Amino acid sequence: MAIQVGDEAPDFNFTHKDGSSVSLKALLQKKKAVVLYFYPKDDTPGCTAQACSFRDSYESFTEAGAEVIGVSSDASTSHDAFASKHRLPFTLIPDGDGSLRKRYGVPRSFLGLLPGRVTYVIDSKGVVQHVFNSQLQATRHITEALDVIKRLQS
Template sequence: MSIKVGDKAPGFTLPKQDGTSVSLNDLLQKSAVVLYFYPKDDTPGCTQEACSFRDSYEAFKDAGAEVVGISSQSADSHKAFAAKHRLPFTLVSDEGGKVRKQYGVPSTLGLIPGRVTYVIDRGGTVRHVFNSQLNAARHVTEALGVIQKLRGASPS
């Protein structure tokens, strides 16, 4: 069962690239969250996607959202990936794929972990889901457009 627009986002607490833990509830206390699941650190599509989020990170922050990348690699792998590409946002380690399963992120060809982005409002409700394994950069434009609309719809 996959999470759809209008569903409550499943909570989680996972290790970040710096070794500390972060929970979805803690993040939602401060801002909306763009949670993007990606297959693997330092692969071409994942690097393109992460760098696209990096390049638009200030626009997400200005619109009231935090970006969080999530995959099954270790916190150490995420730390190296984030440092190499100067990623300003949090990467979390979902070793074993438990959170990926909670969200129902599909695999491609049953082998490659899927690439799905969720926009979650401060109330914890999923407002947008975008699933595309091959169009990595579009995850950023889709999510940013939704975040900006949410920002415009809520009083400042």
Template structure:
């Protein structure tokens, strides 16, 4: 069952870009979070999306929100991607696709491409936005708009 607006984000763990264990309890329920799932590191639309989040990262931080990117790429791939584009936010490796399943992120293009969905939760961990679109840059605008209203 896919998470929807009004749902509380369940606790989860994953591996971050530095190979450390990320525990959602450190963020969710303590500050606003923007969690975005994307198909693949270093591809055109995914890079544009990541760079847009990077370019707006300070605005999210000033509003008290943390940005977290998630794809099924390996930690090594995330390290190269983050370094190449100077990405300041958290990247999580979901190589076993547990987070995709937990959030209920759908696949696109007949199930061949992992979906691109952005989730925005308030300080209580309750989802205020679930935005599903293969167009990368729109996600940043939608997420920032919601965070500003919270």
């Protein structure tokens, strides 16, 4: 069942190779909102455009008290190379087994062949305030999310 506006966001926890970790619970304890975006694959045209758009707006998100986190099924090594190549300042979480995607109910698209592209805006209390699902409008995810984050801030 897909997570919808008003639902409590499922927790996630990822530990980096250097021992640092990121979890929804820890971010919420810091009173941060979270923009959690699921995307199909590192270094593909749409996913690169989306990640770079989040990068270009990252300061606006952080100034509004939000953290951006990207999720795909790519391995940590792929995420590291993708983040380095495009200077991405936010965390990318590997979801190789698809368990996080499944907990959020992110659908597959294009006849079930591609992992879906869905963005969730989670407020500082852990409640989903916005869901945007569009495989083809990759950069619109950023404007949708930023509009909601700014509304939450005011």
